[in-house]
Amino acid sequence: MTKAITNKQRPGSGTSRIQTQNRQRIITAALEVFSTYGYRGSTVAQIADSASMSKANLLYYFPTKKEIYLSVLEETLSEWLQPLTQINPEGDPADEIWAYVKAKLALSKSNPKASRLFANEVLQGAPMIGNFLRTELRELVSAKCIVIQQWIDQGKLTTVSPMHLIFFIWAATQHYADFSAQTQCLTDDTENLFDDAEHTLKTLIFNGLVPQ
Amino acid sequence: MTKAITNKQRPGSGTSRIQTQNRQRIITAALEVFSTYGYRGSTVAQIADSASMSKANLLYYFPTKKEIYLSVLEETLSEWLQPLTQINPEGDPADEIWAYVKAKLALSKSNPKASRLFANEVLQGAPMIGNFLRTELRELVSAKCIVIQQWIDQGKLTTVSPMHLIFFIWAATQHYADFSAQTQCLTDDTENLFDDAEHTLKTLIFNGLVPQ
Amino acid sequence: MTKAITNKQRPGSGTSRIQTQNRQRIITAALEVFSTYGYRGSTVAQIADSASMSKANLLYYFPTKKEIYLSVLEETLSEWLQPLTQINPEGDPADEIWAYVKAKLALSKSNPKASRLFANEVLQGAPMIGNFLRTELRELVSAKCIVIQQWIDQGKLTTVSPMHLIFFIWAATQHYADFSAQTQCLTDDTENLFDDAEHTLKTLIFNGLVPQ
Amino acid sequence: MTKAITNKQRPGSGTSRIQTQNRQRIITAALEVFSTYGYRGSTVAQIADSASMSKANLLYYFPTKKEIYLSVLEETLSEWLQPLTQINPEGDPADEIWAYVKAKLALSKSNPKASRLFANEVLQGAPMIGNFLRTELRELVSAKCIVIQQWIDQGKLTTVSPMHLIFFIWAATQHYADFSAQTQCLTDDTENLFDDAEHTLKTLIFNGLVPQ
DNA sequence: CATGAATGAGCGTTCATTCAT
């Protein structure tokens, strides 16, 4: 009310060693928690606990729960999208796509929490990254769809919808991160889970299911 | 079926018409809410509002939030798994599998909330249906894996891991329900979304991506 | 975020007996607390305690601290301004003004908390009622200033600024409510405080301080 | 003087120039903040910001919020009461009293924050300066009341209660500082506000309202 | 059956104060 009351007491813009450390500690803990419970289902206390830090101290670094969430999303997004940017229009189509699938699978294995973080966000309607999806991601994906379409036009790939091909790859690879609770319950050989998945994916995508 | 979840007797005698009606109204509202926000992110008040009912009355029918959640899960699970049970060992393998894919895609289109409900639950570690996954679902899936393996052994299908084939189909079809917030942002032709998806899926699964 | 989450569970618009009672109980307690500590210095817990009610129940009747505050202000304002509206242009000027002074003094005695509530609000910059002051109060006061000016023009009152005369009366009468902590410390005869004040005020206003 | 408030020794030896400077900086900032929001409504962070100083450093000079508050009160009180001490028993009664009124009005104009500081404190029951009011201020006021009473006894002033005359002067003059938020809203000619007030006050106090 | 009223526990956030450097 009335004029704004200026009383924020936050870390300065200079980034000291301890500050960078703690911010990273928080981001890591927050990824852990948010990826499991989603934004609304997570509590600041959980994150603070997970970071072995008091709530008050955590909020000294990030003023609100929302800011933590956005920071985690931002931190994770670039890593998560990196493989897509790597698709090389000059490369061999099959090689490029297969490299993409493998990279996404590897990411699902190495950083499943990042996948779950986005899964939760998108599942709940993408309230925070909706705008990003509509602008930056859309541009990136569109560009790659054009590349794929050119490959198809050159007869190097079977005629499919490039967009749905991408959806398809996302779904198939991220599934192992997002729904690992389920795959773990249904699979015996969890040791070789990702290898088996990779092998099966290769067959399906490149050979199809029915012997020719 | 799927009794592993609530372990409750269906109310036998003493279940009036209005009771059944109201329980259904609650289940519907709860599916709406839980599928969007997940268990912890949803509130009883939201569900009560969505069911045009007072919180107190809602809790007369289901004593706790957890009970509502479990009931929705149970109610929805059987519908969601039904297509899988329909795979006919006596049928033509390609036809059977394609019928399954189509049925799952149709369900994703007609009842995306059910898909999101499970997605949320599993994404968050399947805290409630973990036991169900480990027992009933596992049995069902194992049985179908055996069928598929037989088809492979008979040379009617390319050699793939049946389990991963199923994961693959789940991922590819449910993706359009679970992540519709994203697909909507990236697609122009949302009208024909599911038709395009179906067509692309068919090509990929049965022809593969590279022209032979 | 995203679409508004509707989950308010508030008393209906129908005003039951218990509801009216409790609202009144809260308003009374809130006047007590706000008049002493001001808006920012008061806590919901204090008000709840003062109303012998749990915080949660209090917030069942008034959704926010601000709403309570505004309700108390509104409830109190009309009573507080009532004497001013009573000044009768047709009456005898001295009688009318003296009646006003007496009424304000009586109100200071009977309801000092109301006076302190406004005093705190205005002292802190009138963040909530600033708009009211600039519009409704200004109109009311302007109208009365015109009346007083006419009396002056008719030679029935000494030439003074009507506006400042009103400020003067407000100050002198409300002082006994607003600063009673001080007057109590400095006065022995607190019994006859208001009578003495009235007598002195009458002399000062109508006779002046220096014997003629 | 006014030692009843903090009961602290002025730092003797060991008080560097920078210390004194910073203490003053803090006092100034604290007056700014406390006078607007009152004790409980003000925060240490606000004061630190206003003093362009870190909270920790501020609390190096004054160990607690309460100490700051008491120091501001003490610092300000003497200035605020100074005019009253100036009333000269040997002078002409009307002149002396009018000089007092003018001095108080001038102070209201030049240092309204001091007035608001006390207003907030007294309004909230004088929790900190209650003792001072009951002892030192009471003595000072009593002495002046005796003087005024003598003037009355000598027939130099109309018979009024000296104490209430003083209250009256306090109220009328401090009103323009304490409730400036209101006077600003109701007055057009804010330029000449204090001149108009002074003129009206002079008329009222010395001539009375009704033409003789 | 149905609901308005009530609450303890917990939520995200702020605050006065302390500590280490």
Next chain:
DNA sequence: GATGAATGAACGCTCATTCAT
């Protein structure tokens, strides 16, 4: 002297649940 970092206690408010009618 000065400050960034840290925290327990409390704040305004929400939530799942209970109670009385």
